[in-house]
Amino acid sequence: MSLGEERELVPLGAGFDLAKRGYDRHQVDEHLERLDGDLKMLAADRDAAISQAGDLARQLEQARGEIDNLRGQVERLGQPPTTVEGLSERLQRMLRLAQDEAADTRARAEAEAGHIRAKAEADASAMRARYEQLLSELDARRKEMEAEHRKVLEDARAEAEAITQKAKEERDRLDAEAEQHRTKVEEDFEIAMAARRTEAMRVLAEQEAASKAEAERRVREATEEAAAIRAKVAEEEKAANAEIERRRRESLEDANRRKQASITEANARVAEATDEAQRRVREATEEANKRINAAADRVEALRSLRAGIAEQVKAARAVLHEASAVLGDGAPAEPVPDEQPTRPATPRPAPAPKSTPRDGAASKPTGE
Template identity: 50%
Template sequence: MGSVDDRDLLPMRSTFDTVRRGYDCAQVDYQLEQLRADLQIAVTDRNAGAAQAAEVARTLEAARAEIDDLCAQIKRLAAPPTTVEGMSERVVRMLRTAQSEVAEIHVKATAAAAATRAEAEREADKLRARYEQMIGEAQRRRTAMEAEHQRAIADAQRRAEEILALAKRRAEQLAAESAARRQQTEEDFDITMSARRRDATRELAHEEASSKAEAKRRVDEATDVARRLVTEADQTAVARVQEATRRVEALRTVRRQLTGQLQSVSSKLDEAMQRLEPDPIEDDALAGEQPARG
């Protein structure tokens, strides 16, 4: 039986595209793994059958070699002796016995070899049939899986197209709803802003009136305070002016008194100075007396 490359037995690894919907990838991978396991078992059985056939062939060759040796021995024994004297009755009997044994061995060996060969061929045929059956089953499974894969891809594409169409319709619907909501929101915003502007205008007017009233009140209070402060300042200033006038008059009186006193003192000093001035006659007399005393 000819040898077959293991790579011709195992199918190529199939890959499936990942899609949003379709068949379960785990189940598909499991089926592929089962298929690969069956093919691996077939390859193992094929190798075991080939090894067994080789062993049978080696046994057959050994049997043939043994038969050839026996035939050679028979030929040597059956060869005529070189001399007639050399032959004896005992040798003749031994030769006949050997020929009978050789013939029996040859028959048995031939039958055993034929049986072994037939058994090896039957085993080889069984293994070949099993191998071809498994290969056919594997091919059928592979074809079925490829068809299933194509159906899954087509179904996934169809579902994807349906989902895409649904998504587009939904997007258009959402866009329309969003536009309507945006328009309504803008209208509500305009209405709300108008109402808020009116409320704000009223509130600003009220606050402006309140501010003006508060400012007038504060201005009036400040005016009253200013008037009170001015009156108090005027009164204080008048009192201070009167006090200053009184003090000035007092100082003038004191100055007049001091002036009178100073004039009196000056007069008295003048009189005292006049009294203290020496008499010229007395000075001359005193000057004459001093040398005489010397």
């Protein structure tokens, strides 16, 4: 690919649209990106050409090695193992045929090797020339792109300075206009504020008068409402006092009734308790009399038994005395004096308790 063809593929004189502050930045960025892409593609082509030249050089060296191997084989085959005089006629003929064939093979191999070497050298020369041409074209293309890039930057910088100067002048003009407008607005604001202040003072005076009237009305209504509430509270207090007095009287009457009922019930319970106590005393007296009589009967029986036992003892002593006399003892035994049993007094039954009148057991209830 020649330099002219590359210029057709990557045009250098691309025109840009004029914007407010110079060329269109988007178009400039796209153009620069496209130039970078072209440079990268050319660098890739250069690397591919260098790689291809290296491959061809390696193939040439490999072909040279094969040619040297074939030449060595031909030389080894061309050397006779023995002399022609020592061989038979048939072997001499075969040896000559082999030598002729080896010479023919060597000639063909040398011719083919020369052809391959010449072709490889021609290809290598062409690739070297192509590589040098690509390098020169790439160098020229790089210089042109750098010059174009510098020109674009200078144009953009000049355009930016012009736009900056124009913007500064526009800013000064706008500042002056804004200052004039601000002064006018401040004057209008002062006038409007004075009018509004007067109107506000008038409205405040009216509102203050209305507020005072409303406050007086509310105070008057509150006073009247307080008087009504006080009267209502006094009536409710009077009614409450009457209700309290009525409930107090009812409570006193109820208490008196309950007191009278309690006294009556207490008297009845006292009378019942008195009757029960008298009944139990009578029963206890009767039981005591029964037990005393039974004890007296038992004492009489014991006395009779004692008298019988005394008679038996007396008879036994008499028998012993007689036996002693019969046996010839010395002094006779002393007679046992007769026991005189004492008769206890007969117990008397306990008198029955006197009954107390019921009317005297409880006091009479007293009225209020």
